[in-house]
């Protein structure tokens with residue numbers, strides 16, 4: 001009798017939260033997080049200010065505490081996932097006066113490969129130069145980072161993360177205050193990275209980007225309100241539940257977010 005084939009173990013998700021609570025100094029700021037992102041998929045984190053979007057991203061990076069449940073990155077806990085994930089911070093969270101060139105910022109993305117004490121080698125410099133070219137800024141390597149436009153600085157930060165060659169890329173409001181060309185350039189690069197199998201987590205207030213550029217959406221406001229395909233999750237009813245009166249439904253069924 002032919003032997004039954006051994007069951008194939010399910011491939012590890014790029015990111016998985018199971019009934020997770022996260023916070024700081026023992027205090028939970030976000031609970032009930034249950035989601036999964038597959039390689040090559042993009043997840044949008046959507047919720048009002050203070051909802052916990054950045055905290056969820058920081059938990060993946062080991063910068064916020066996991067206070068309950070579980071969290072794995074390609075099957076590893078955050079402490080064992082060094083090098084698998086890279087982070088693109090909000091551009092206005094960085095000191096623009098920091099006296100470094102755009103090329104030097106991107107090269108920082110290679111330090112986890114070369115180590116902080118060893119100077120980056122030729123291969124590191126080539127990978128960093130390719131990353132800068134990928135975001136359309138090959139000719140700006142020598143420009144001072146702080147003198148670039150906000151959109152260009154955001155693209156340099158994306159290049160720094162790409163240079164780290166991550167399997168999971170986390171972006172904290174990458175489109176905030178960006179000019180249209182920079183936004184389009186970033187969306188194009190993100191689509192290419194997904195096609196190569198990189199998983200993305202993007203926090204955003206932009207419902208159009210969440211719907212058009214992401215497969216799944218997680219609605220957050222101190223807890224997870226919904227997680228699932230973008231077209232189902234971005235419904236007027238779920239947005240109103242998450243945002244309260246900040247979510248306004250327009251004639252035609254479109255929902256927009258307004259400041260309180």
Ligand SMILES: Nc1ncnc2c1ncn2[C@@H]1O[C@H](COP(=O)(O)OP(=O)(O)OP(=O)(O)O)[C@@H](O)[C@H]1O
Nearest residue numbers: 024025029047048049050051052053054055056203
């Ligand atoms: N380092 C920290 N220590 C303690 N509490 C923090 C820390 N960072 C954020 N918080 C708190 O955690 C909660 C969630 O904040 P978080 O920055 O994750 O929200 P967010 O959804 O990213 O908001 P925004 O859209 O305004 O960036 C807030 O109440 C905030 O005050």
